[in-house]
Amino acid sequence: MEKRILSIHFYQPTFEDLWFKQAMAANQETVCYTCESCYAMLLLQDKWEKWYELWVNNPDKRFYRYITTGKSRSFVGDVSYFYDEQQEIWLAAISICGKCRGQGYEAAALRLLCATAREAGIPEKDIKNWDFVK
Numbered sequence: 001m002e003k004r005i006l007s008i009h010f011y012q013p014t015f016e017d018l019w020f021k022q023a024m025a026a027n028q029e030t031v032c033y034t035c036e037s038c039y040a041m042l043l044l045q046d047k048w049e050k051w052y053e054l055w056v057n058n059p060d061k062r063f064y065r066y067i068t069t070g071k072s073r074s075f076v077g078d079v080s081y082f083y084d085e086q087q088e089i090w091l092a093a094i095s096i097c098g099k100c101r102g103q104g105y106e107a108a109a110l111r112l113l114c115a116t117a118r119e120a121g122i123p124e125k126d127i128k129n130w131d132f133v134k
Helices: 015-026 036-043 045-055 105-119 124-128
Strands: 008-011 062-069 075-084 089-096
Touching: 008 075, 008 105, 015 045, 015 075, 045 062, 062 105, 075 105, 089 105
Parallel strands: none
Antiparallel strands: 008 062, 062 075, 075 089
């Protein structure tokens, strides 16, 4: 079987792009595989500004991007990482839309997320714990 290499990119969403995050939050097929409470607040539009400021406009503390596909640049999911001071570890998350699962986006996003973290100066010892997909 030939292994297909996916072309994905990370895209920093604008505030107006939060419609996609809301669509993922409203989709039961997507949410059932992720943390429902992580998405629940995004259904409340009055919380969007605070969330956006914390996750997107806070590059020293958090990294958050949409995952886009090759040439079409369609949104297929999102990725993030941040340092949890209580646990003293870096935490990462990847969410893929339900209809896009099982197509290799998860592994491709993990590889790109690890490369992005390395470029940001996150210690290699911490990143190795993420890099379990070969």
